[in-house]
Amino acid sequence: MTASPAVEVLPGSPTPLGAHWDGTGTNFALWSAGAHAVDLCLFDADGTEHRHRLTESTHQIWHGRVGGIGPGQRYGYRVHGPYEPSAGQRYNPAKLLLDPYARAVDGELRLDPALFGHPVDAVDSPVPDGQDSAPSVPRGVVVHDTFPWDGDRALRTSWSDTVIYEVHVKGATMRHPGVPAQLRGTYAGLAHPAFVEHLQSLGVTAVELLPVHSFVSEPHLLRRGLTNYWGYNTLGFFAPHAGYSASGSSGGQVTEFKTMVKALHAAGIEVILDVVYNHTAEGDQTGPTLSLKGIDNAGYYRVDGANPARYTDFTGCGNTLDVRRSPVLALLMDSLRYWVTEMHVDGFRFDLAPALARSTEDFDRFSGFFDVVHQDPVVSQVKLIAEPWDVGPGGYQVGNFPPPWTEWNAAYRDTVRDVWSGAHVGVRDLAYRLTGSSDLYRSDGRRPFASINFVTAHDGFTLRDLVTYQDKRNEANGEENRDGESHNRGWNCGVEGETDDVAVTALRRRQVRNLLGTLLLSTGVPMLTAGDELGRTQRGNNNAYCQDTELSWLDWSQVDEELRAFVAHVLALRRSAPVLRQEAFFEGHELPGTGGTRDLAWFAPDGKQLTTTDWFDTGLQTIGMYLDGRGIRARDALGRPVVDDSYLIWLHAGAEPVTLELPAAPWADGYELVVSTEYATGAPPATAVVAPSPVELPGRCVWVLKVLRRP
Structure with a gap:
């Protein structure tokens, strides 16, 4: 000085x-x-x-x-x-x-x-x-820029039309041959046509970016020669992370971030930020003094009332921001408004969201945080997604966030994984998950799109690894494989790890299609994890938060083109079929003038509707879901009822083929097979029309049958 x-x-x-x-x-x-x-x-x-x-x-x-x-x-x-x-x-x-x-x-x-x-x-x-x-x-x-937005504005894609792609800014393009070397791993790289065109070809409508608020690595990682790759260690709530900028750190990262948003909007893709307002990079009493701890420690953080030298930790990261205090809540809201008004983002996914709504020790649906968000004329109008759990008392709050919040639905993830891993859990819970989880979201007036459906996320196995490994392999993290989830609800198809066995490899590829097909055909909002559509592996590491290496980056040299085509095929069907993305919960009532069909009906392999006994049969591994497109409770912009084709979707998790009795009139006069996971791209090799008669459904398979009716 x-x-x-x-x-x-x-x-x-x-x-x-x-x-x-x-x-x-x-x-x-x-x-x-x-x-x-x-x-x-x-x-x-x-x-x-x-x-x-x-x-x-x-x-x-x-x-x-x-x-x-x-x-x-x-x-x-x-x-x-x-x-x-x-x-x-x-x-x-x-x-x-x-x-x-x-x-x-x-x-x-x-x-x-x-x-x-x-x-x-x-x-x-x-x-x-x-x-x-x-x-x-x-x-x-100090930053001041006059960015030429040229009329850019939030896209406001309806929730029912939304398909989310969770992606890491750096990992998306670090190995992409179509992105210039100097742009790889940056905001500019994410906005490059080579990557944007991939999103468009899939049918994605929104990217959910892992944290882009300025962050640093924890001292314990730096001591081990590692860094925080995911970014859940925020230092600044307004600044785009400079490490993702091709423009350096002179303030150019702000303009580069805005340029990325503008390019994605031009491609019809919303930008949702994964935000970490529950804790900061300063950690507990042993952590560094970088910002808030030295500005006003007890004013910004929840300190332990019995011992103020310690922190109340609802996050598992050492500290918890005290959002009960007006200046702290103002910081959070000022940040959110800034990213919407100045950076033009379209929504937020809140990491460990219950920690923001704990008035005392307990989660409070009527907390001041919710009140301020709901009345804010800016923030209340964008997409709001909660990760509805933290590590505090009663931390698992799936289904308990108030309207208009949506939630990462962990119940969906767990049920779908259980079903396809061969666990004998029956189909009762699966039926709820396939139709928007009305058991979780209907009672408080929310819609099916309150359920953000996912099978994998950044935290955990990739989809390929979920069907390849029973056990995590996190030794590279330096914690003696103690970190990461040990109960993954997956199945390695009989062999642990990668194998050259042709039969095992084929089964794994089909299981990936089964999991993705289930996800993309379910009512609610599907969220894909970047790379799952490419066949990406992390070689069994299910907690790669500190792996800023090729282990975590998308490998564009090993793309499973058939799998990518499968995802695009199923998403194209979803996009064309309103009955697959309902805005209201199904009623299960008979539809007038249809001869007795229902907007939603469930069938057993024998062609009969499921009985009470069937619903409680934990050994049942086959279910048919009938969706009648004449029963959609929605209207178009002119007030006309929305009418769509009808579909019969079969999910069969059993290893052996099963004979189906397809329902006849009034349900259908015939069926056309439009998706089958027995095929690598999901598309049958030729038009397959079947009559309402016995057919064989292959083992471990998803079928989508389009209903045919005589004029």
Whole structure:
């Protein structure tokens, strides 16, 4: 640090928070309730630091305006106050702190003892560590851009038409030969036509990006020579992660991110962000002091009431943001609005969402978080998806989020995996999952699209590995294979790991099609995990959060073209058939004028509708789902009833073929086979029309039969 040059710090304004350039200077504003003093730290291009005391404080917001400071300026804060961990106070001006409202971040986190507010060998010491952390931590960047949106706006694809593709920005294109080398692994790479055209060819309508908020790696990973690949370790809630930018970290990542969004919108694809507001990268009492911990520890985090030197941890990541406090809730909402209004994103998936709605210890459907989100004129209008579990008391809240929230439906995942792995669970729960999970979402007025259906996600086995491995293989993570889920509800088809056995390989490929076919034909919103349609493997690693290597990146040299064609074929059918993406729950009632058919009916192999005994038969592995397109309870834009073709879908998880008695009139006069998972691409080799008579359904197979009726 050098002596501060003769720069006048004017009072400025307490609003808006963050660093905002007005054309001739920049206003800086930082909330801290317990600070005694705040220094604004400005950095020259060579890293020289200049400190300026902010002497104005309004309603606990420290602020000042510095003339001549503009876009590209690196900055941070040093906050003075008591260092009393036993009272929840961890002020330490030796630590350079990132502005929580910084819109761009420059620099990497470098592992160094100076990162920690406490002496590394004395976590609970009442004496703070005095080493300067500035050389080892990222800094904020003043940003101002006038991006040419040219009329771009949110797409607002209806939920019933939505197909989500969960993807990692870097992993998507790091190995893509069609993307220029300098763009691979970046926002620009994701927006490149070579990748966008892949999404369009599948029929995807939205990408759900793993975290793109600025993040850093945990010290324990850096010590092992690893990094946080997934990004669930947020440092800044406004800044796009600079590591995904081909433009560097001078603020160009903001423009590059906007360019990506604009390109995806032009292709008809929404952008949903996986956001982590439940905890930050500062961890527990042993973690580094990087931002909020040093700005106002007890003001931002839930500290343990019995021992304020510790944190209440509902996240399993060391700390939990205290969204009950107005400034913290404002930070969250300001961030969400920023990403919608300034960055044009179309929705959010909230990581460990129950942690945001715990008024005390328990999850609260009437928490202030929900109230603020629901009344916000901006945030309430975009797609809101909850990961409905955390590690706190009663953490599993699938089905319990209020309207208009949608949820990752873990019950769907578990049921579908159980059925196709050969577990004897019957078909009763499967019927709920296939039709939008009315048992979970109907009672509070939500629709079938409240269920985000998935079989795999970033966390866990890839789909190929789910049918290849019984046991996880996470040794590369450096935790002696203790990490990751041990009960995966999968089946390796009789052989553990990769094999050259032709019969086993063929069975695995069919099982992948069965799982994908079930997912894409179910009512609700399907979510594909990037690479599952390509046949991607992580070689049995089901917790690759720290594997920023070819293990995690999509391998475009080993694409299963037939599998990709299968996904595109089934999604094309889904897109063309409103009866497969219903906006209202089925009633199961007879339809007037049809001779006795129902909007939804369930059939056993003998051609009869399922009985009560059948529903409770855990050995039943075959079910027929009849969907009558004349019973859709929806109208088009002109108010006319929507009428569609009717379909009979068979799911048979048994190993041996089964003889089906296909229902005759009034259900159908004949059937056309339009999808069969016995074929590599799902499309029968020729038009297959069958009469309502006995037919043989192959073992472990999904059929979609289009109903034919005489004029």
